[in-house]
Amino acid sequence: MILRPILSSLTRHKLTVMLLMLQVALTCGIVCNVAFMIEERIARMSAPSGVAEDEVVLIDSVQVDPHTNPQMRHLEDVAALRAIPGVRSAVAVDAVPFNGSDWTSSLNTQPDSDANAASASVYNGTPGELQTLGLNLIAGRDFLPGEYLPLDSAHDGAGLGKVSTVIVTRALADKLFPAGNALGKSVYPFSQPARIVGIVDHLSRPGPHDAGAEDYSALFPLLPDTAEVTYVMRTAARNRKHVLEIAKATLTRLDGNRIVRQPSTFAQLRADYFHRDRTMVGLLLAAAVALAFVTAVAIAGLAHFWVGQRRRTIGIRRAIGATRGDILRYFQTENFLIVSGGVVLGLLLAMMLNLILMQQYEVPRLPVYYLPIGAAVLWLLGQLAVLGPALRAAAVPPVVATRSM
Amino acid sequence: MFAYYLDLALRSLRRNKVFTVLMVVCVGLGIGASMTMITVVHVMSDDPLPERSGQLYYPHIDPWPAPHGRSTNPHASDNLTLPDAMNLLRAGRAPGQAAMSGAAISIHSEQPNAQPLLETGHYVTADFFSMFGVPFRAGGGWTHADDERHARVIALSSALNRMLFGDSPGIGRTVRVGDEDFRVIGVLDDWHPQPMFYADVNGRAFGRSDAFFLPLQTALDLKLDFRGSLSCHGDGGDDRTTDRCTWLQFWVKLENPKQVSAYMQFLADYWRQQQAHGRFPQSVDPKLYRLMDWLAYKNVVPGDVRLQLWLALGFLGVCMVDIVGLLLAKFLRRSNEISVRRALGARRGQVFLQFGIESAVIGVLGGVLGLAIAELGLWSVRQRPDGYAQLASMDVSMLMGTFLLAIGGSVLAGLLPAWRACRIAPAIQLKAH
Numbered sequence: 001m002i003l004r005p006i007l008s009s010l011t012r013h014k015l016t017v018m019l020l021m022l023q024v025a026l027t028c029g030i031v032c033n034v035a036f037m038i039e040e041r042i043a044r045m046s047a048p049s050g051v052a053e054d055e056v057v058l059i060d061s062v063q064v065d066p067h068t069n070p071q072m073r074h075l076e077d078v079a080a081l082r083a084i085p086g087v088r089s090a091v092a093v094d095a096v097p098f099n100g101s102d103w104t105s106s107l108n109t110q111p112d113s114d115a116n117a118a119s120a121s122v123y124n125g126t127p128g129e130l131q132t133l134g135l136n137l138i139a140g141r142d143f144l145p146g147e148y149l150p151l152d153s154a155h156d157g158a159g160l161g162k163v164s165t166v167i168v169t170r171a172l173a174d175k176l177f178p179a180g181n182a183l184g185k186s187v188y189p190f191s192q193p194a195r196i197v198g199i200v201d202h203l204s205r206p207g208p209h210d211a212g213a214e215d216y217s218a219l220f221p222l223l224p225d226t227a228e229v230t231y232v233m234r235t236a237a238r239n240r241k242h243v244l245e246i247a248k249a250t251l252t253r254l255d256g257n258r259i260v261r262q263p264s265t266f267a268q269l270r271a272d273y274f275h276r277d278r279t280m281v282g283l284l285l286a287a288a289v290a291l292a293f294v295t296a297v298a299i300a301g302l303a304h305f306w307v308g309q310r311r312r313t314i315g316i317r318r319a320i321g322a323t324r325g326d327i328l329r330y331f332q333t334e335n336f337l338i339v340s341g342g343v344v345l346g347l348l349l350a351m352m353l354n355l356i357l358m359q360q361y362e363v364p365r366l367p368v369y370y371l372p373i374g375a376a377v378l379w380l381l382g383q384l385a386v387l388g389p390a391l392r393a394a395a396v397p398p399v400v401a402t403r404s405m
Numbered sequence: 406m407f408a409y410y411l412d413l414a415l416r417s418l419r420r421n422k423v424f425t426v427l428m429v430v431c432v433g434l435g436i437g438a439s440m441t442m443i444t445v446v447h448v449m450s451d452d453p454l455p456e457r458s459g460q461l462y463y464p465h466i467d468p469w470p471a472p473h474g475r476s477t478n479p480h481a482s483d484n485l486t487l488p489d490a491m492n493l494l495r496a497g498r499a500p501g502q503a504a505m506s507g508a509a510i511s512i513h514s515e516q517p518n519a520q521p522l523l524e525t526g527h528y529v530t531a532d533f534f535s536m537f538g539v540p541f542r543a544g545g546g547w548t549h550a551d552d553e554r555h556a557r558v559i560a561l562s563s564a565l566n567r568m569l570f571g572d573s574p575g576i577g578r579t580v581r582v583g584d585e586d587f588r589v590i591g592v593l594d595d596w597h598p599q600p601m602f603y604a605d606v607n608g609r610a611f612g613r614s615d616a617f618f619l620p621l622q623t624a625l626d627l628k629l630d631f632r633g634s635l636s637c638h639g640d641g642g643d644d645r646t647t648d649r650c651t652w653l654q655f656w657v658k659l660e661n662p663k664q665v666s667a668y669m670q671f672l673a674d675y676w677r678q679q680q681a682h683g684r685f686p687q688s689v690d691p692k693l694y695r696l697m698d699w700l701a702y703k704n705v706v707p708g709d710v711r712l713q714l715w716l717a718l719g720f721l722g723v724c725m726v727d728i729v730g731l732l733l734a735k736f737l738r739r740s741n742e743i744s745v746r747r748a749l750g751a752r753r754g755q756v757f758l759q760f761g762i763e764s765a766v767i768g769v770l771g772g773v774l775g776l777a778i779a780e781l782g783l784w785s786v787r788q789r790p791d792g793y794a795q796l797a798s799m800d801v802s803m804l805m806g807t808f809l810l811a812i813g814g815s816v817l818a819g820l821l822p823a824w825r826a827c828r829i830a831p832a833i834q835l836k837a838h
Contacts, residue, residue, distance in 0.1 A: 015825065016737070019730035026723045034716070064511040064521045066583045155644070227630070252520075259511060259523045275790055280709055287716050290434055291723055297427045298727040304424060305734040361708055 006334050013306075020302055021342040024378055027295040028346025032374040033353050034288045036366050041277045041284075047214065049097045049270070050169070050202030052134025054237045055088075056266040057244050058096060061251055062259040063227035070225045071150060073255065078126060080254055081231055084246050086239040089132040091232050093125035094151070094224045096133070096266070097204035097217075098273035101230075104205075105160065107218060108188040109176050118175045119213070120168070121205040122160065122189075124151055124222035125232075130167070130200070132234045138170065140183050140198035143221040151222040159222045161190035167198035171215035187218075194220070211364070240265045295378075296385040299339075303331060303389035307396075314393055315400030324394040331390035332383060339382035343375045350374065406755075407762070414763035421735070425767070428731055432771025432815055435724030437778025440799075440807045442710075442717040444779070445786055447803065448796040449611070449706045453598035457538055458696040462657050462665070464493065464672055465692040468648065468685055469638055482636065483703070484605065484651040487625075489679075493655060494530060498671045501536040501658035504621055505529040507605055507632035512569070513581040524565060525632060526617035527604070528624040534560075534591075536658045537603065543574035544591035547620060555623040560591035565616040585627055587619060599796060600705045602696060605633035605654060610705040612792020621653075648684065669693055710793075725818050728767070732822040736760055740829050747831035756827040764819020765812060772811025779807060 010017050061077070063070060074092040081090035095101040108117045123129070130142050143165060152159040166187060173182035173196065186193035203217040231251070235243045244263040251260045307314075314327055354366040418425040452458050466489060469482045485493070490504040508528045511521045533539070534546030547558050559580055566575055566589075574592040581587075600610035624631070625645070637650040644650060659665045672691035679685045694702060736743075743756055779799070786797040799807075 013737075015821075016730060016733050019726055019733065023723060023726045023730060026719070026726065030716075030719050030723070062511060062523055064513070064583070257521065259521055261523065272790075276709060279789055280713075283713060283716070287438075287720060290438070291720060294431050294434070294720075294724055294727050297431055298730055301424050301427065301731045302734045304421075305731075305738045309738045361712060 003333070003337075006330065006337065010334065010337065016302065017338055017341075020298060020338050021345060023295055023298050024339050024342025024382070025345035025349050027291045028343055028374050028378050029349030029353050031288050031291055031377070032346075032350035032366065032370045033357060033363075034284045034291075035374070036354070036370055037363065038281055038284045038288075040363070041281050044214075045274045045277050045281075047204065048202045049204040050133070050135050050200060050215075051097060051204075051266055052234065053266045053270060055234050055240075056096075056133060056232060057235065057240050057247070057264070058099075058230050058232045058266065058269070059244060059247050059251065059263040060228065060230050060261045062261070063229075063255075064257045064259065066227070068255070068257075070227060070229070071223055074126060074224060074229060077231060077251060077254060080250050081233055081247055084233075084243060084250065086235050086243055087247075088234045089128050090234075091126045091129050091132045092224050092229045093123065093129060093232055094226065094229065095121070095123055095206045096230060096232060096269070097206060098269050099206050099230065100273075102205060102207035103157070105189050105218075107172075107176065109185070111188050111191055111193070118172060118216055120172050120216040120218045121207075121209075123203070123217060123219045124224055125219070126223055127221075129219065129232075130198075132232050133203075134234065135203060136201040137167075137198055138201050140167070140196070142198060143167070143219075147221040148223055149221065150225050153224075153226045160220065161192055163189070163192070163194050163220050163222060165197045165221055166194040167200060167219040168196055169200055169203045169215050169217045171202075172218060173199050175216065189220075211362070292377075292381055296381055299335065299382050299385035300389060303335065303386045304392075307331075307389045307393040310393070311396055311400055314396045315398055315402075318396065318398035319401040327396070328390050328394040331386055331393055335382050335386040335390075336379065339379055343378050346378070347371050347375065406758075410759045410762045411766070413759055414766050417739075417763055418766060424731065424735075428728060428767050429770045429774055431724045431727050432767060432811065433774030433778055435721035436771060436775025436807060436811045436814070437782055438717040439721040440775060440779035440803070440810065441782030441786065442714040443806070444783060444799050444803050445710060445793070445797050446706055446714050448798075449600070449710065449793050450700075451599070452697060453600055453602045453700075454537065454696065457536075457658075460658050460660055461536070461696040462659050462668070463694045463696070463699045464655060464657060464668070465694065466672060466676055466685065467687055467690070468651065470686045482651050484634070484636070485653045485655050486648045486651050487646050487653060488648045490653040490655050492675065493657075496671070496675075499657035499659055499664065499668055501532045502656070503530045503533040503536055504653050504655050505533060505603060506621065506624075506653050508617075508619070508624065509630045509632050510582045510617070510619075522568070524616040525613075526562075526615040526619070528621040528629070528631070529618050530621050532658075533603075533618065536656065537598075539596055540594040542592045542594045544576045544589070546591055546618075552620050552622055555626045556620060557585055557587045557623060558590045558620065559587040560593060560618045561589055562593050562614065562616045563595060566592045582619075583627065583629070599793075600700065602700060602705075603654060603656060605652075606700075606703050606705055607634060609792055610700075610703075612795065665693065721814075725814055728764075728815060728818040729821055732760075732764055732767075732819055733825060736822045736826040739826075743826055743829045744831045747829065753827040756829075757823050760823035760826045761816065761819055764823060765816050768812040768815025768819070771815060772808050775811050776804070776807050 063073060078090050078092055081087060095103065103122045104119055105122050106117050106119050127145060127148060130137060147165050149159050149163055151157055174180065176182060176187060177185055182196050183199060184196065186195050202215055204214060205217055233243060233247060248260050248263050317327065350366060350371065357363040358365065465483060467482045468486055468489065494502055494504055506528050508526045509523065511523050513521050531547055531549045531552050542563055546560060547556060551558060569575060569580065570578060575589045576592065578589050579586040580589060597614045600606060601613045604613065633652060635650055635652040639649045645652060657668065659668055669691065673689050676685055676689045676691055746756060783797045783799060787794050
């Protein structure tokens, strides 16, 4: 239809058209990657931790007197915490997801070989850790009372070399035994085997790890015996604040010679842990919106100046029979052509940027479906931005043709 | 002439108020976002010890049996094992050397019924204070002899001193840590190098400060609590005293290139000598990082912040392309006016100057807006709970930089359109009308 006159008109503004295409290409390339990074962050932030997050509260205790027996202290504390009205269960643990206290150990499937080894976060705690955290046991059983051993922190966690059973996450089970028959198999933290007696659905690690390894966790029946310990309590969501206050008072009353600190709900812990990702998502969103705005300004601005420049030509076209719709479509088609040129360039740029990001920031490969979505968004943006000037152009009366400029 | 062109520029800008405002907003957003992030990265990459950093080095010997367990944590072996740190310390081949580790102690307050305090600081060896030029309000550090006999001495930050002893330095008084008495021998002046380069800087390098320093060997002797990462390989528990666990930081002071190369030679010899004892299975490859290189190697500027910087610069680039395009379209629309001026005798240079000034006006206005946006951006960075948040503010040089970037950027953006405008031939345009 009217492609030929449009193209020949555009070739007379090569530089301007090229600049606008470059702008659309840059925007397309950046916005595709920004959108992908936003999706990635949100996926990371919303991954399940495995914990009953709305019902769990925690509080840290640091023993000051080196002569107190930590295990006796924990036993007495846990009993007192369980007696608080509203507390369903309580345990002493060395770490919980997102608290940063990360003990990572290599777990082998053979006694003296690294074949199939996985590096996993080790969780230790007093009996009842599964119920208190609300972990979902999908196969096997919890630890039996007779299986618990002290961690032996005086000998740098030597208990890990003596323990005979372990509960792992599904992700870790699949990594160690890809055939899917992990239950009943043995893993080797050191040279002693520990049999996998249970598998839990999810349990996030205390600190950040590579993508795909975020759920590699193992629970051992080891009793914490360090001066510093975390007490975890499970209660109804509405009682959380109240229970934390009483727990703090209870611990101080039982033994004043300690530091009770960081009482928090699990929800707070998660919010603090992911605050950087939230900031980043906000910034990425702002950048995408700002880029779209700047590009819309460029498209609308260019169309605006061109309408001004072509008033006389438009008038002549109207005078010799073009309808308003023809003029409107002319500008819309022209815009579509320019944006299309930019989008083709932009999709190449998006993939190049993604390659650079993959090298520098361990970002995964940009999924292909981002490209058509990115193109569609820019076409839509272009059409919206050009609509105002195009309507103004369509409103130019034919009589302009008879006036001199 | 200049005033006349300025007047012409302002008239032209007033004619298209909406697009003038939009162009200024685009320049402002681009400049504001970039300056915010450039400032953040600038303060984060600052030298924590400007007078001394050129002479401070971090030696690195990798005791890991080749690739085992390294893939998930490439920095697992950046620290030293206790035997290696002690060997380097006792060899004393540099004019100054110190080993150190993060520390946490609980301190009994002398106030009756007061809760004990949990404080974080560092366990260090004697040269730490002289090597880093730690300023003291009263007293000082300890000696090598104190290190060797595991002396019960402690140096306090002025904040902790105030909390324990009030305003006067508590030199000679005792602090009870666990069930041992430590004698206060020094109270520091304010000393908060940012980033805290000497700490185990994985992840958190900013916004920390130490409340106390006490001798490393004493802490090992009393089995006090250590902080920071402990990475072990092989079997048999995670014992801090073995040669399989890396956890100590080590710094040396080397005053000239000769000392540096001599120390490199010493490290290589040490590596070979240990290989003879069956240790260090990897091929001999000691490293000696200068302080600023060490911080770069450890990525103290977090990946997220670097990504934000690139994003802001990319955005500025798009804004600049935007301005070039808009100015070009705007100037070319005035081809008639230009050709008339040219026909009346205006030289190309004059046309170029006229349009250059119009671009610069946009640049100045955009720069002012960009400065306001950058201040707003930095304010929002300061609201982040990260350790580096408090550092994020502009100094005079950054302020000047913002302005130069804004004006330089827009003048540069105006160059192409102004050049294109001044190439318009007088005759053809006149003939057309």
